[in-house]
Amino acid sequence: MLKARRLASPLLLLLCPLLIVPSALTAAEGEPLRIICFGAHPDDAEYKNGGTAALWAEQGHKVKLVSVTNGDIGHFEMAGGPLAQRRAAEAKAAAKILGVESEVLDIHDGELLPTLENRKKIVKVIREWKADVVISHRPWDYHPDHRYVGVLVQDAAFMVTVPFFCPDIPRLKKNPVFMYSSDGFQKPYPFRPDVVVAVDNVFEKKLKAVAQLVSQSLEGGAGGSPERAAKVPPANPPELRVEHIRPSWSRRQSNEANKYRTDLINIYGEEVGKRIKYAESFELCEYGSRPSKKTLLKLFPIEASIPKAEQ
Numbered sequence: 536m537l538k539a540r541r542l543a544s545p546l547l548l549l550l551c552p553l554l555i556v557p558s559a560l561t562a563a564e565g566e567p568l569r570i571i572c573f574g575a576h577p578d579d580a581e582y583k584n585g586g587t588a589a590l591w592a593e594q595g596h597k598v599k600l601v602s603v604t605n606g607d608i609g610h611f612e613m614a615g616g617p618l619a620q621r622r623a624a625e626a627k628a629a630a631k632i633l634g635v636e637s638e639v640l641d642i643h644d645g646e647l648l649p650t651l652e653n654r655k656k657i658v659k660v661i662r663e664w665k666a667d668v669v670i671s672h673r674p675w676d677y678h679p680d681h682r683y684v685g686v687l688v689q690d691a692a693f694m695v696t697v698p699f700f701c702p703d704i705p706r707l708k709k710n711p712v713f714m715y716s717s718d719g720f721q722k723p724y725p726f727r728p729d730v731v732v733a734v735d736n737v738f739e740k741k742l743k744a745v746a747q748l749v750s751q752s753l754e755g756g757a758g759g760s761p762e763r764a765a766k767v768p769p770a771n772p773p774e775l776r777v778e779h780i781r782p783s784w785s786r787r788q789s790n791e792a793n794k795y796r797t798d799l800i801n802i803y804g805e806e807v808g809k810r811i812k813y814a815e816s817f818e819l820c821e822y823g824s825r826p827s828k829k830t831l832l833k834l835f836p837i838e839a840s841i842p843k844a845e846q
Contacts, residue, residue, distance in 0.1 A: 572600050572716075573601050574684070576602055576606040577605070577639055577751075578606070578622075585741045586740075586741045587734065588633050589740050590736070598636065601637075602626060604644045604680055606639075607644045609756045611755065612759075621750060626748070629747040629748055633744050648683060654687055657688055659704045661691055663704060666711045667712065669713045671688035671714075674689060689820060689822050712834060713824075714729075714730075716816075729817065729819040730819075730835050731791075731816040731817075733807075733811040733813065734813045735840070736843070743773070745784060746780055749767065753767045754767060767779070791813070791816060792813055798816070799814060810842065
């Protein structure tokens with residue numbers, strides 16, 4: 536049974552003005568949070584949410600990463616069923632390292648549309664998971680599959696509570712909190728985080744998980760080449776592949792931390808916020824539940840993510 540943890544010291548309360556004991560919304564009932572993260576392809580949810588997912592999982596919360604398409608054209612030299620099977624296996628291996636569950640929906644890569652049929656699929660997946668928190672792309676992104684995942688998940692908000700919409704799956708009694716994962720696009724408006732989570736403590740775990748997504752993180756996916764694939768280190772020892780991707784992922788996660796440094800300081804306090812190296816960030820979607828800032832932070836693994844002071 537989960538219990539809300541005490542902060543390390545009274546001083547930490549002063550340093551962290553918005554820091555809230557994680558999971559307080561469910562700790563009273565002794566139930567873990569249930570979080571579902573949607574990505575367009577078998578790598579998107581892992582890339583955007585893998586660190587925070589690992590932190591949640593370490594606390595005993597239940598997390599599922601869902602790929603809305605099967606990724607069957609996402610490679611430079613293979614496609615179809617063999618690629619879909621390969622990417623599903625990669626996502627499963629990554630999820631095992633993160634301590635979460637994985638699901639890949641059988642929709643062709645590049646062919647996702649915001650249809651009523653697909654809306655019902657998303658509603659059913661959210662209901663079956665009994666989600667408290669739902670995360671997806673924003674509906675403004677470079678890839679049509681990304682955009683339509685955002686639209687479909689937005690359209691599932693509220694509908695997950697309607698009794699006679701998809702009546703074969705029991706409705707949720709409360710609309711979950713819907714969040715967007717980060718992106719760098721500026722129109723129609725730029726991403727504005729409501730929560731920024733330090734992932735320093737699980738950065739190594741995330742690297743190991745991302746290294747399992749060989750077709751994408753190492754071979755380059757649809758934008759790869761035989762020359763790039765030839766440089767992929769062998770699978771054993773696994774540390775070779777982790778080190779191969781470390782420079783790019785260190786830059787990626789540190790850029791996010793630096794971009795939202797002010798938010799990190801507001802959440803963790805100045806002393807902690809300034810030394811956070813790596814981060815993932817999330818924006819509240821207005822179509823789900825709208826908790827206060829303090830209540831929202833209770834849903835995220837803030838205390839568990841405080842990086843240890845450097846020795």
